[in-house]
Amino acid sequence: xxxxxxxxxxxxxxxxxxxxxxxxxxxxxxxxxxxxxxxxxxxxxxxxxxxxxxxxxxxxxxxxxxxxxxxxxxxxxxxxxxxxxxxxxxxxxxxxx
Numbered sequence: 001x002x003x004x005x006x007x008x009x010x011x012x013x014x015x016x017x018x019x020x021x022x023x024x025x026x027x028x029x030x031x032x033x034x035x036x037x038x039x040x041x042x043x044x045x046x047x048x049x050x051x052x053x054x055x056x057x058x059x060x061x062x063x064x065x066x067x068x069x070x071x072x073x074x075x076x077x078x079x080x081x082x083x084x085x086x087x088x089x090x091x092x093x094x095x096x097x
Contacts, residue, residue: 001095002037003060005069008052008090015085019043019053022085025078026056032074035065052090059096066093 011019023041030039040057060066069075082089 001097003062003066004094004096005056005058005060005066006092006094007056007058009054009056009082009086010088011053011085012087016053018081018085022078022081023054025081026054029058029069029072029074029078033069033072035060035068035072037061052088 009022011022020043023043026041027039030036036058038059040055042055044051044053044055058066058069060069
């Protein structure tokens with residue numbers, strides 16, 4: 001069993017041009033944070049008004065690993081960027097068989 005941490009991001013309109021850079025920074029966390037087993041990201045192509053711009057899926061082995069991921073200095077650096085450029089997020093953490 002593992003944990004899947006899913007985050008949806010809706011960018012501030014004025015920062016839409018930073019979307020690819022944010023995706024790259026999130027992808028890079030897979031190789032810099034030991035407790036991360038895998039990271040997947042994807043850019044939205046839907047034109048729906050309620051759609052989010054980016055999805056992040058982080059796979060870790062358990063709750064302590066998730067807490068380590070969240071507290072990790074490299075994650076905190078990306079989080080500072082997220083707080084600047086992202087207008088809204090939605091988060092789901094769940095156990096995955």
